[in-house]
Amino acid sequence: MIKKQHANQARLRRHQRVRKKVTGTSARPRLSVFRSGNQIYAQVIDDISSRTVTAASSRDTELTGVLKRVVAIKDPEDQIPEALKGIATNRRVQQARAVGQLVAERAKALGIEQVVFDRGGYIYHGRVAALAHGAREAGLDF
Template sequence: MTKMTRSEARERRHNRVRKHISGTPARPRLSVFRSLANINAQVIDDVAGVTLASASSVDRELREKLDGMKKSEQAKLVGQLVAERALAKGVKQVVFDRGGYKYIGRVKALAEAAREAGLEF
């Protein structure tokens, strides 16, 4: 039996969680993807298969602000931006999908910043 890589283990955890979490038009899913260098967040309506709002640490708006910041501080800005964009589209309530990652560090910073900016989950 071969050992699972970290990314395969995360993918398996994510699939397990996704069996129970789904974004609806009333409560879309706030999905987080974290790479070594960047972090991305999307608000997704799974019924229609549409991304309603997204933000990333590679967005042009944020690029200049993020120079010299720690990754968790960058995640806070991404969380605020995705919340502002979702609220602009009329989305107030979401279901949080941590993407198989532990709820610590950058994932937690993004979630708390999105809550402070007005998203409810």
């Protein structure tokens, strides 16, 4: 239990260190990622006006039907894009990729083409990398 708390405190320290350098503007907002045990959340944030422009999560009603059908990929060599090679092919990674695509579609509908990626203190691997790849696939530039 204590090790988990220390790991989260270290993540928050990393996140604060990165946030000193990464800010989102109205022209190029920040794509922020939060990862819990089972869910993943993404927000597009304009830090100048301190507001969330759009958001998506694995709990969204738009994704519930899609995510129930998402299963672990059985033959990864055929179905995994090159950018996601070496990352686990489980259901949560595929879920994160779908969330990235959804947040990118919502941002593009609002006219946002470019964002600054804020990984939230997490390492760029697994679900965080899959979310970023899904957002890039849907057309966000970062």
